[in-house]
Amino acid sequence: MPIVKKAPAASRDQDERELQRDCASLVLQLADGDPTTRRWAAKDLVGCPDVSAALIGRLRQERDPSVREIILTALTQRADAQAVAALVECLRSEDVSLRNEAIEAMKTLPDEVAPIMGGLLGDADPDVRIFAVNVLESLRHELVEQWLKEVIERDPHVNVCATAVDLLGEVGTSYSREALEKLKERFPDEPYIRFAADIALKRICSN
Amino acid sequence: MKRVLIVDDAATVRMYYRLILEEAGYLVVEAVNGVEAMEKSLRESFDLYIVDINMPKQDGYGFLRELRGRDELRQAPALMVSTEAADHDRKRAYAAGANLYLVKPVKPQELLVNCRLLLGEVRP
Numbered sequence: 001m002p003i004v005k006k007a008p009a010a011s012r013d014q015d016e017r018e019l020q021r022d023c024a025s026l027v028l029q030l031a032d033g034d035p036t037t038r039r040w041a042a043k044d045l046v047g048c049p050d051v052s053a054a055l056i057g058r059l060r061q062e063r064d065p066s067v068r069e070i071i072l073t074a075l076t077q078r079a080d081a082q083a084v085a086a087l088v089e090c091l092r093s094e095d096v097s098l099r100n101e102a103i104e105a106m107k108t109l110p111d112e113v114a115p116i117m118g119g120l121l122g123d124a125d126p127d128v129r130i131f132a133v134n135v136l137e138s139l140r141h142e143l144v145e146q147w148l149k150e151v152i153e154r155d156p157h158v159n160v161c162a163t164a165v166d167l168l169g170e171v172g173t174s175y176s177r178e179a180l181e182k183l184k185e186r187f188p189d190e191p192y193i194r195f196a197a198d199i200a201l202k203r204i205c206s207n
Numbered sequence: 208m209k210r211v212l213i214v215d216d217a218a219t220v221r222m223y224y225r226l227i228l229e230e231a232g233y234l235v236v237e238a239v240n241g242v243e244a245m246e247k248s249l250r251e252s253f254d255l256y257i258v259d260i261n262m263p264k265q266d267g268y269g270f271l272r273e274l275r276g277r278d279e280l281r282q283a284p285a286l287m288v289s290t291e292a293a294d295h296d297r298k299r300a301y302a303a304g305a306n307l308y309l310v311k312p313v314k315p316q317e318l319l320v321n322c323r324l325l326l327g328e329v330r331p
Contacts, residue, residue, distance in 0.1 A: 094295075096266040104263060130290055134261070159290040162312055166219045192312035195226075196219045 023048035030058040035067050042070040052082035059086065059098075068101065076105045084112045088120065091131045103134050110141040117147060126157040133163040149176045152183045158190055165193065169200035177204055208234045209326055210252065214244040214270060215259040215288075220311075224257060227315045228322065241265030245273055248280055255326055257318075260289040260300070268303040275304035284325035288313055 021044055029041035042058070045051045052075065059071045075083040087109075090102030106113050113135060120132035133151060136144050148171070151164040161183060168176050180197045187193040211233045213224045225235045236253070238244035240262040247253075256274070260267040267287055275281045287305035289296060300308045307321050323329045 096260060096268060100261065100263050100266060127291060131261075159311055163217075163290070166217045169219055190312050191314055192220075192223055195223050199219055199222065 023051065027051060027054045030054060035064040038062070038064070038067045039070050042067060042074050046074045046077050052078055052080055052086065056082070056086035056089075059090070065097065068098065072101050072105045076108055079109055079112050084109065084116065088116065091120075091128050092125070099131060103131055106135045107138050110139050113139060114141050114143065117143075121147060121151060121155075126160050129155065129157065129160045130163050133160065133167060137167055145171055145173060145175060148172070149179045152176075153179050158187055158193065161187065162190075162192060162196060165196045165200055169196065169203055172200050172204050173207070174204055177201060180204075208232065209254040210234045210236065211255045211257060211322065212236050212238060212244060212247060212253040213257045214238045214241065214262070214267065215257075216240055216262040217259070220259070224318065227318055231319055231322075233322070241267065241270030241273070244270050248274065253283060255322060256283060256285040257322070258285055258287050258305070260287065260291060260296070268299060271300075271304035286321055286325055288318075 023045070026041045026045045026048065029037050030045070032038050032041070038058070042055060045055060055071050055074055055078075059068065059075070062068045062071060072087075075086055084106075087102045087106050090098050093099050093102075117132065117136075120135075121129055123129050123132070129151075133148070136147060145168070148164045148168050152161050152168065155161050155164070165180065165183060168180065172180070180201050184194050184197050209232075211228055213221050213228075213235060214237075215221050215224070216239050221237045225237070228235050236247060236251070238247055242264045244256070244258070245265075256271075258267040258270060265273075267289070271285055271287070274283065274285065281304075284306045285304060286307045286309065287300040287303075288309045288311055289300070290311045292310045297308045306325055309317065309321060320329070324331060
C-alpha cells in the first residue's frame with residue numbers, strides 16, 4: 001500500500017489568508033477568536049464599502065495591538081467621515097496606547113482632520129484639547145500655527161496652552177510673537193509657561 | 208552625583224527639568240519615550256526616573272510596568288508627571304509602579320522637593 005504523504009497544513013503563524021474574502025465574511029471574521037484572521041479581515045476590508053462602522057466596533061473591543069494597528073491603518077486609508085469620527089472618539093479613551101495610536105493616525109490625515117480641528121480645540125474636555133494639539137505636532141497643514149496661536153490666546157487651561165507653546169517652539173514664526181508675550185502675562189505664576197514661551201520666542205527671533 | 212532619567216516626548220519639558228535638576232547638582236539623561244528609556248536603563252543605572260504618561264511608542268504606564276518587571280530595576284524610584292489630574296490617573300500611575308505623582312505644570316521647587324524625597328535626601 002503506497003504511503004500517501006499529506007501536505008502540511010499552512011501554519012497560522014505564517015499569516016496567510018485561508019478564509020472567504022467577500023465583504024460580509026470579512027466583517028464576520030473581525031470577531032474571530034484568532035488574531036491572525038482578524039488582522040487579515042481588517043486589512044482586506046479597506047476595499048469594501050460601508051465598513052467603517054464594523055471596523056470601529058471591533059477597534060473598541062480589540063485588545064491585540066497588532067490587530068488594532070491594522071484597524072487604525074484601515075480607518076486611515078478609508079478616511080471617510082465615519083472613520084475620522086472613530087479616531088476622534090479614540091481621543092476620549094482611557095486606553096493610553098489606543099489614544100496615542102489615534103493621534104498618530106490623525107496626523108496623517110490633514111485634509112480630513114482640518115475641518116474638525118476647530119471643534120476639537122474647543123472641546124469641553126481639556127484632555128481632548130491637549131490631544132488635539134498633539135495631533136497638530138506633525139500635521140502638514142497651513143493653519144497649524146494659526147490654530148496654536150488661537151489656543152495660547154484663548155484657552156483657559158494652563159496645560160493646553162503649555163502643550164501648544166511647546167509646539168510653537170518648533171513651528172512658530174513672528175506671527176505668534178505677540179501671543180507668546182501675552183501668554184506669559186496670562187499665567188504670571190507659572191514658571192513653566194514663562195520658560196516655554198521664552199524658548200519659543202528665542203527660536204523665533206533666531207530664525 | 209545622583210543620576211536622573213527624564214522620560215518625556217516634549218523637548219521643552221525635558222529642557223525645563225534638566226535646567227532645574229542640573230542647577231541642583233544632579234546628572235541628567237533624557238529619553239523621548241518608554242522604549243528609549245528602557246534601552247538606556249538596561250545600559251546604565253539611574254537613581255531616579257521622572258516619567259510622563261502620554262508618549263508615542265510606549266507610554267509611561269507601559270514603561271513603569273516593564274521597569275518594575277525587571278529584578279535589577281524594580282527598586283529605582285519613579286516620579287510620574289502628567290497633565291492628567293483625575294484620581295483614576297493617579298491610581299493607575301501608582302498601580303503601574305510610580306512612587307509619586309505630580310500634575311503638570313510643575314514648579315521648580317515642587318519638582319526638587321519630590322525628587323529629593325524619592326532619593327532619600329529629605330524626610331517626608
